[in-house]
Amino acid sequence: MNGPEIHLSIAPELHLFVAAERRGGRTPLTTDGASTLGHAVESLGIPLTEVGQLVVDGREVPFSHIPAAGESVDVRPKERPQKVPGAPLRFLLDVHLGTLARRLRLLGVDAAYFSEDVGDAALAAYSARDRRVLLSRDRGLLRRRELWAGAYIYSDRPDDQLADVLGRFTPPLAPWTRCTACNGDLKDATKEAVSAFLEGGTQRSYDVFAQCTACDRVYWRGAHHAHLEKIVEDAVSAFGNATSQAR
Structure with a gap:
């Protein structure tokens, strides 16, 4: 009726x-x-x-x-920047936003991500349990009542996606402090301490290393560092609020 x-x-x-x-x-x-x-x-x-x-x-x-x-x-x-109740500000990204997750982690932003589709119900429950802002381009997922908080990602281009999230939520940035693979914290490491994880060429060519405290992955200034540095510099220049440390 x-x-x-x-x-x-x-x-x-x-x-x-x-x-x-x-x-x-x-x-x-x-x-x-x-x-x-x-x-x-x-x-x-x-x-x-x-x-x-x-x-x-x-x-x-x-x-x-x-x-x-x-x-x-x-x-x-929503007004921008958007204020999210509680602290700290943390994110959860669905399976389609892997590149965005890695870039947020590169900037030191806490970004949980599953490389496999775990289902809408599981993502919504995780958002509620850990109080994470769910980022997605799936409107149906963002309509789930269990969500603690969510945001639609308007672009399918990683550069625009990153700018959208940083501009909307203004999370504090701490580049080079988080593992891009698992989201764990990085710590400085000596070459001797991580030698078992390195190939011979890497041991001979590099002296400064960091290691993830969660998954043990080792980081150094490799061939892709210049590209990553550009992402970091652009983000810090545009959105500031960062404490940068070199890797």
């Missing part, structure tokens, strides 16, 4: 989630008279992780608000 009709205005930042006919001006939406305004917004394809405010006839209302006939609703995006 049809319920009250309301009128929504969707902020331009959220237009990619909705049908073209809802991207201009205020458009009507027929509700069922019982569901929340949050549910109505989600039904249009907008993850609530991306909604900052719902403003009804000039006043902010919670997602649990039950719409009444004739209400005018402004759906606004």
